[in-house]
Amino acid sequence: MSESFQTIQSIGSNALLKKITNFDAYKNKNVIRSIGDDAAVIKESNDSLILLTSDTYVEGVDFDPTYTPFHHLGYKIVSAGVSDIYAMNGMPEAVLINLAVPNRMSVQMIEDLYKGIYAAGKNNEVEVVGGDLKANHANLVVSISVYGKAENDSITYRKGANEGDAICVTGDVGGALAGLRILMREKKYWEEHGDESVQPELGDYQFVVKRQLVPEARRDLIEILKKEGIVPTSMIDITKGLVSEISALSDASELGAYIYQAALPIAVETRQVADEMQEDVDRYALFGGEDLEIMFTLSEKKVEEFVKHFSDFVVIGRMVAKEEGMKMQTAEGDVVSFDDLS
Amino acid sequence: MSESFQTIQSIGSNALLKKITNFDAYKNKNVIRSIGDDAAVIKESNDSLILLTSDTYVEGVDFDPTYTPFHHLGYKIVSAGVSDIYAMNGMPEAVLINLAVPNRMSVQMIEDLYKGIYAAGKNNEVEVVGGDLKANHANLVVSISVYGKAENDSITYRKGANEGDAICVTGDVGGALAGLRILMREKKYWEEHGDESVQPELGDYQFVVKRQLVPEARRDLIEILKKEGIVPTSMIDITKGLVSEISALSDASELGAYIYQAALPIAVETRQVADEMQEDVDRYALFGGEDLEIMFTLSEKKVEEFVKHFSDFVVIGRMVAKEEGMKMQTAEGDVVSFDDLS
Numbered sequence: 001m002s003e004s005f006q007t008i009q010s011i012g013s014n015a016l017l018k019k020i021t022n023f024d025a026y027k028n029k030n031v032i033r034s035i036g037d038d039a040a041v042i043k044e045s046n047d048s049l050i051l052l053t054s055d056t057y058v059e060g061v062d063f064d065p066t067y068t069p070f071h072h073l074g075y076k077i078v079s080a081g082v083s084d085i086y087a088m089n090g091m092p093e094a095v096l097i098n099l100a101v102p103n104r105m106s107v108q109m110i111e112d113l114y115k116g117i118y119a120a121g122k123n124n125e126v127e128v129v130g131g132d133l134k135a136n137h138a139n140l141v142v143s144i145s146v147y148g149k150a151e152n153d154s155i156t157y158r159k160g161a162n163e164g165d166a167i168c169v170t171g172d173v174g175g176a177l178a179g180l181r182i183l184m185r186e187k188k189y190w191e192e193h194g195d196e197s198v199q200p201e202l203g204d205y206q207f208v209v210k211r212q213l214v215p216e217a218r219r220d221l222i223e224i225l226k227k228e229g230i231v232p233t234s235m236i237d238i239t240k241g242l243v244s245e246i247s248a249l250s251d252a253s254e255l256g257a258y259i260y261q262a263a264l265p266i267a268v269e270t271r272q273v274a275d276e277m278q279e280d281v282d283r284y285a286l287f288g289g290e291d292l293e294i295m296f297t298l299s300e301k302k303v304e305e306f307v308k309h310f311s312d313f314v315v316i317g318r319m320v321a322k323e324e325g326m327k328m329q330t331a332e333g334d335v336v337s338f339d340d341l342s
Numbered sequence: 343m344s345e346s347f348q349t350i351q352s353i354g355s356n357a358l359l360k361k362i363t364n365f366d367a368y369k370n371k372n373v374i375r376s377i378g379d380d381a382a383v384i385k386e387s388n389d390s391l392i393l394l395t396s397d398t399y400v401e402g403v404d405f406d407p408t409y410t411p412f413h414h415l416g417y418k419i420v421s422a423g424v425s426d427i428y429a430m431n432g433m434p435e436a437v438l439i440n441l442a443v444p445n446r447m448s449v450q451m452i453e454d455l456y457k458g459i460y461a462a463g464k465n466n467e468v469e470v471v472g473g474d475l476k477a478n479h480a481n482l483v484v485s486i487s488v489y490g491k492a493e494n495d496s497i498t499y500r501k502g503a504n505e506g507d508a509i510c511v512t513g514d515v516g517g518a519l520a521g522l523r524i525l526m527r528e529k530k531y532w533e534e535h536g537d538e539s540v541q542p543e544l545g546d547y548q549f550v551v552k553r554q555l556v557p558e559a560r561r562d563l564i565e566i567l568k569k570e571g572i573v574p575t576s577m578i579d580i581t582k583g584l585v586s587e588i589s590a591l592s593d594a595s596e597l598g599a600y601i602y603q604a605a606l607p608i609a610v611e612t613r614q615v616a617d618e619m620q621e622d623v624d625r626y627a628l629f630g631g632e633d634l635e636i637m638f639t640l641s642e643k644k645v646e647e648f649v650k651h652f653s654d655f656v657v658i659g660r661m662v663a664k665e666e667g668m669k670m671q672t673a674e675g676d677v678v679s680f681d682d683l684s
Binding site: 007013025027031048056060099107108114118122125133134147 | 347348349350351352353355358359361362365366367368369370372373376377381382384386387390392394395396397398399400402403404435436438439440441442443445447448449450452453456457460463464467468469470471472473474475476477478479480481483485487489
């Protein structure tokens, strides 16, 4: 290969994305928001907006078939897809599913995958309206595109948070990573003991394993926000981990953030797994992704109002001036910068 | 593997699709047309419709990097994607691009791919509004989703043709297959002679190679139809070959078709390749796919009107009663059934 060959690994996917999105390209005047938020936003009519988002899952990279039942995979892919629409304070309407399928996979496996897709479709009221099915000589690659809608007066971006706003997080975080740790331990056990017929005892870990394999997107939050006429100032879903999402939201809003470690919402089952693994559960909460919870910001006053109608969220901190940076107050009372966390 | 293991090959992808689409699934009341046409159709407002379509391309299955420059691949993927929107008499607005990229590919290769994507985006006035970029340890898999719009009073489906309607085809067909035959011959030559530094002499075959590598979608047809206020009774784009598309359109319209072999639009360059390969050029025209031309039906009267404004199409036959089946009159005057063609 020539000297000019530059691997993607050497520059990283973010730098590659930056290169690609810097090209001179056609701009559609109806496009309000392109790459850079949870979903693209396109003007539809005077008071309505179209949302589009897309994800790809690669066998052996994004999922491991050893411990991922295919109906769970299908379910999770749809949950994660619609979660990006909810994260814009929108509602999903339809999905397209694209598969590149190796022939070593059976008809039953693909049927299982679709059973999971349809199950999540029902729970999120989205129809599978199309897609593509291709043979692959290598591994399974699944892409999903989601089409949704939002209203002009309630669409919520990553940008828009105000200084002083409370940072709210639904449900609990770190559970999906705890589930992954358990599944990876089981896989290692199977590999070392070579007896695949012995089914793992996952009963004790049901909560975290479900968080990893069949996560639910937070449609309920969006429904209640709409019903109560409350619009968050900014919003993002938690797929890459709390620290990453707080940073993205703060950057977009051109603000800093101040977080209380003691306020992180962590399930008791997640704590138990971390204890068993002799790991720090706060790291699960801060860096574990895939929880599909929603982070949103609201003024203190609105929080007081909203909590009367919806109780499954906590305030983990507040937005501060950009100059104050990204900081966390630890349980011991120390203040650490996000830069020192990773 | 257990006795119940059923390979996808053993039942075929059509049977698999049928199994999958027969599952009990959520139906969105706004979805007018789901799987089964060139694009899904969703109600937007009183006079406007949303179109969604999606395709996947697998390295080594759908494209061969040996003779496919990546900027051509990017261009073709967008052309083929928007062609499905034009085939509904709609206009594309935006695309999402999903990549699973092996690390052996360089930054430059992905940049080239995107240069082609953006070039076709400009020509078709679509913006790349998002997507996903994932690592793959195996081959390159590219998915594209296209979002477009159509009007309630001009959307055109595969169904809708009337008995007696003329079957019209834009441009010429069989050229993309002729180009593929040339590229495959060149590849064989390289493999046998082992000298990749010798660039092939493709100058003589420029027309057909372009038809294969950088096909243009027929935006011009849709623009002129709109300008002249003419709405075809049915429409489909030619991606799987003429015989396949005529059959799909006739099935959807619950009619038969009668085709004149002598009327098939074949470029002189395509004939030359077939001659050189000692193959039947009519088979290229009937079974070669990927031309991205549009087949549409119009009453005889409307054809007379339309031809005054647009000349790049020919009438290749007419729609007949379902009972008359699918037939072609050969250049020699014999009448053969489509069933005897393949």
